[in-house]
Amino acid sequence: MSSAHSSFLFPREQVFDWNALALGNHHRDQAFPFGACKRYLFLWARNAIFHGLTALEISPGDRVLVPAYLCAAAVEPILAHGAQVDFYNVRRDCRVDLPDLESRLGPKTRALLVVHYFGFPQNIQQIKQLCSRFGLALIEDCAHVLNGEFEGRPLGSFGDIGIFSWHKFLSVYDGGELVINRAGRDLRVNWTPERSLFTLKVARNLLGSRASASGKNLSKFQSRWIQRANSALRRLVSNSRQTQIRSLNLNDPAFDPHLVNWPMSRLSRWILDHSNVSEIVEKRRRNYEFLQERLTRIAGIRPLHSRLPVGVCPLVFPVFFEGFPNAHLSLRQLGIPATTWGFVRYSGVESGVFPDADFLFDDLVFLPLHQSLEENHLKMIVGAVETVIHCRTGTFQSREVRLEAL
């Protein structure tokens, strides 16, 4: 079976949509995601991790504990900073395995990184207490959080630093944020000025996502205008001699030290400032509830979480196809952009060392639920899941079969 399908039945990512912006007088609430001491907007969250270690005064040779179930993009900046990485177990329900974590603390362990997977909070209060007990800095990785809380307090505000990845939720090309929650900590970044070609690339990407979407909400004139502007920008970018920007691919999970001082682009900041976050949260929650309600009726399907807690904004719909590893490959053949974390796994952890992480990398499938999906898309997802469950060993060769199956 092939591992990827290039033409999906609906957009893989959320599509840029003017209607999703709150224009007029609206401006990002300065307290969003919460009123942190210091905040820095980077190209992406991995840069925020790198600089966050400087803010925490982590020195070369210090050790940072990170979960074994993690993408390379969060591990590589720590190594690039000069720190050593140790891993701790995450249970099959994606909860931090506290006894295992404690057993891996050593004399040089200085910091602990914890992930609120897919936007669902860990018991971060308990983890914070453990950090205080052992004198560790807490890195609260909120790359999967748009907003959310634990016991009434915003996620990202528990750690000494918090990391956010806005491009995962908003229809922006780039954007991650570092928040520093400890007073007195400061950071000097030698920012790389934004190049005009990069601004054009960001604009092209926005128009590209709009142009490839269905003509929804667009007149013929608007569609044609967008397609022309998109082609002109694509030509400009691809003819440029600035190879670094031309070849920059923000879907690449690798950490690139040449980009470490790049700020979030101006255009993406503008969109972040004007995004209607509460509407996005509401739409994602609605999409999650729809999938939850339909998928739990299917035998052999088990969502990672049995309910969506109040205030959680899910990144994806995480689900197990019981006894059926890598079920996302079959879903992709049906045109559904499902995925797992298998393809972004950090290669430094051999399989077999953390069996729970191995299981999650292979078996935990992420179904899309982004805010630009409508009910018909969600029904397609449910239909495809049913088809995959019914034809567990089947392959879906032709588009006709794919559509028929839906």
Ligand SMILES: Cc1ncc(COP(=O)(O)O)c(C=O)c1O
């Ligand atoms: C848990 C976690 N932390 C950090 C990152 C890095 O985010 P970014 O792609 O914005 O650099 C990712 C990326 O997927 C992630 O999943």
